[in-house]
Amino acid sequence: MSAPVLTISNLVAGYVPDVPIVRGASLNVIPGSILTVLGPNGAGKSTLVKAIAGLVPVTSGTVMLDGKDVTSTPAHAVAGLGIGYVPQTENVFTTLSVVDNLKVSGSPSASDTRMAIERMFVLFPDLAERRRHLGRELSGGQRQMLAFARALMRSPRVLMPDEPSAGLSPKMVGIVFEKLQELAATGVAVLMVEQNAKAALRASDRGLVLVEGKERLEGPARQLLDDPRLGELYLGKIDEAA
Amino acid sequence: MDPLFLQHTSDGILTGAIIALGAIGVTLSMTILRFANFGHSELVTFGAYIALVFVSFSGIGAQPIDPFSIGWPFFAAIAAAGVGTALLALATDWLIFRRLRRSNAARLTFIFASFGAALILRNLIMLGFGASPEYYSRELTMAILIPPGIRVMPDQILVLGLTLVLVVALWAFLTFTRAGLAMRAVAESPTLSSVSGIDVNSVTRWTWILSGGLAAMAGVFFGLTVQLRPEMGFNLLLPLFAAAILGGAGSVFGAVVGGLIVGLAENLSVIWISPGYKMAIPFLLMLVLLYLRPHGLFGRGER
Ligand SMILES: Nc1ncnc2c1ncn2[C@@H]1O[C@H](COP(=O)(O)OP(=O)(O)OP(=O)(O)O)[C@@H](O)[C@H]1O
Ligand SMILES: [Mg+2]
Numbered sequence: 258m259s260a261p262v263l264t265i266s267n268l269v270a271g272y273v274p275d276v277p278i279v280r281g282a283s284l285n286v287i288p289g290s291i292l293t294v295l296g297p298n299g300a301g302k303s304t305l306v307k308a309i310a311g312l313v314p315v316t317s318g319t320v321m322l323d324g325k326d327v328t329s330t331p332a333h334a335v336a337g338l339g340i341g342y343v344p345q346t347e348n349v350f351t352t353l354s355v356v357d358n359l360k361v362s363g364s365p366s367a368s369d370t371r372m373a374i375e376r377m378f379v380l381f382p383d384l385a386e387r388r389r390h391l392g393r394e395l396s397g398g399q400r401q402m403l404a405f406a407r408a409l410m411r412s413p414r415v416l417m418p419d420e421p422s423a424g425l426s427p428k429m430v431g432i433v434f435e436k437l438q439e440l441a442a443t444g445v446a447v448l449m450v451e452q453n454a455k456a457a458l459r460a461s462d463r464g465l466v467l468v469e470g471k472e473r474l475e476g477p478a479r480q481l482l483d484d485p486r487l488g489e490l491y492l493g494k495i496d497e498a499a
Numbered sequence: 500m501d502p503l504f505l506q507h508t509s510d511g512i513l514t515g516a517i518i519a520l521g522a523i524g525v526t527l528s529m530t531i532l533r534f535a536n537f538g539h540s541e542l543v544t545f546g547a548y549i550a551l552v553f554v555s556f557s558g559i560g561a562q563p564i565d566p567f568s569i570g571w572p573f574f575a576a577i578a579a580a581g582v583g584t585a586l587l588a589l590a591t592d593w594l595i596f597r598r599l600r601r602s603n604a605a606r607l608t609f610i611f612a613s614f615g616a617a618l619i620l621r622n623l624i625m626l627g628f629g630a631s632p633e634y635y636s637r638e639l640t641m642a643i644l645i646p647p648g649i650r651v652m653p654d655q656i657l658v659l660g661l662t663l664v665l666v667v668a669l670w671a672f673l674t675f676t677r678a679g680l681a682m683r684a685v686a687e688s689p690t691l692s693s694v695s696g697i698d699v700n701s702v703t704r705w706t707w708i709l710s711g712g713l714a715a716m717a718g719v720f721f722g723l724t725v726q727l728r729p730e731m732g733f734n735l736l737l738p739l740f741a742a743a744i745l746g747g748a749g750s751v752f753g754a755v756v757g758g759l760i761v762g763l764a765e766n767l768s769v770i771w772i773s774p775g776y777k778m779a780i781p782f783l784l785m786l787v788l789l790y791l792r793p794h795g796l797f798g799r800g801e802r
Pocket of ligand 2: 302303304345
């Protein structure tokens with residue numbers, strides 16, 4: 258197994274001072290693999306990826322990308338360093354065209370951006386057909402693809418989609434997870450937050466259950482699928498599982 | 500057609516063009532900086548007076564270019580006004596609004612702070628230049644007669660032409676450049692912009708530079724075709740906001756159309772009602788339109 262590209266150690270983060278939402282979480286993401294973060298509502302899953310992306314203040318702990326400390330780096334710089342975060346909602350610019358969504362998310366180099374856009378159109382042929390459409394004119398599935406493409410424009414080492422399957426049809430959910438596996442196969446590390454535990458774990462290499470801001474269960478995805486503790490943690494029987 | 504009507508229409512287009520330049524800055528700050536900047540009017544005034552200072556220093560020996568009332572140095576004065584006012588706008592951001600952003604102040608605090616800044620700036624002008632009106636040039640120019648009887652001053656045509664150039668340039672900037680695209684992205688969502696690698700602080704600075712520069716142009720053009728007074732910007736405040744809101748917050752095209760509508764309505768109203776009520780026209784328009792279309796003519800209200 259290769260060395261992790263993203264290492265989170267004892268991360269504490271929250272929206273207001275003295276109210277930690279992520280409470281000492283640690284995890285590793287390995288290049289070319291998918292790690293899915295599961296957990297009950299309000300566990301702090303979204304806050305965890307937002308803190309990594311530089312959107313939520315970190316109180317303590319570290320975020321290491323490729324051995325480099327990127328803790329508390331401003332969000333726009335994090336994007337430039339190679340972490341592509343895909344928010345759960347409002348993840349495309351609805352007032353910009355598909356091409357402009359990609360262009361504005363590209364690197365400062367115009368030629369790099371042009372090449373990256375062409376790569377995205379190969380990866381997501383649906384988007385190529387709709388390059389002049391506005392973000393708000395896309396269907397739910399197309400929108401999710403544009404959200405991925407947007408986050409991939411800087412060729413990130415880590416892709417972090419937050420609930421990419423939310424609100425999609427079962428068929429589209431399958432396509433989205435296949436796309437993520439396809440991306441992982443190219444060497445991208447995927448750190449995904451999901452509610453759709455079964456489908457997500459089937460598409461993942463590893464899984465992690467976050468409860469009250471801290472990981473409670475971590476292991477190979479297939480093993481987690483059969484682990485009775487998974488359901489218990491979801492139902493809030495935290496103490497028994499501990 | 501009635502020549503009086505045509506004359507007022509022509510005057511209305513000119514007023515409208517100047518209002519449009521100011522309203523673009525208002526609409527940009529409303530959507531990108533996310534507050535109604537009541538200090539914007541004073542940027543208009545400052546721009547006009549910076550050009551006046553420049554003209555009075557370089558004006559000697561400047562032959563007017565026939566048929567206009569102003570000479571070549573005036574174009575340098577326009578540029579100086581644009582740059583100077585953009586710097587002033589950046590300075591107010593640095594001194595006041597940047598601090599408010601850091602402390603996560605409420606929107607209302609921003610608005611009141613902008614009122615305060617406006618008051619200080621207006622009184623500085625009053626202190627420096629006094630309350631009496633000033634002019635860039637005392638040259639007399641011949642009005643151009645357009646059949647069936649509209650009189651247009653050459654300076655007015657110059658102002659219209661320059662406004663058109665500025666609006667087209669701004670449109671091209673917002674449409675084709677990366678910085679312009681980033682401004683539109685931040686207008687929609689600062690959070691998504693920052694995770695897309697856009698430095699929102701740098702976009703904020705660009706917004707101040709652009710809206711300050713355009714405000715200065717509005718001020719200089721108003722000064723050239725009407726006169727300079729310390730309260731010139733303040734008197735434009737309502738029309739500027741009416742135009743921006745009519746056009747729909749965030750729409751540059753809307754601000755231009757809104758400016759023209761306000762300018763035309765103000766000027767045409769005097770045919771039917773006493774000029775004393777002219778000031779109320781933008782208000783009235785705004786009320787009627789907001790009743791019919793709450794998000795303005797070109798605005799979209801689903802953010
Ligand atoms: N912007 C915010 N400001 C303050 N508190 C917030 C904010 N967003 C979320 N929270 C709080 O942080 C806690 C964790 O929220 P978070 O969104 O990280 O949970 P989650 O695990 O992603 O849940 P879900 O499964 O519902 O998406 C919740 O108690 C929530 O109320
Ligand atoms: Mg969430």
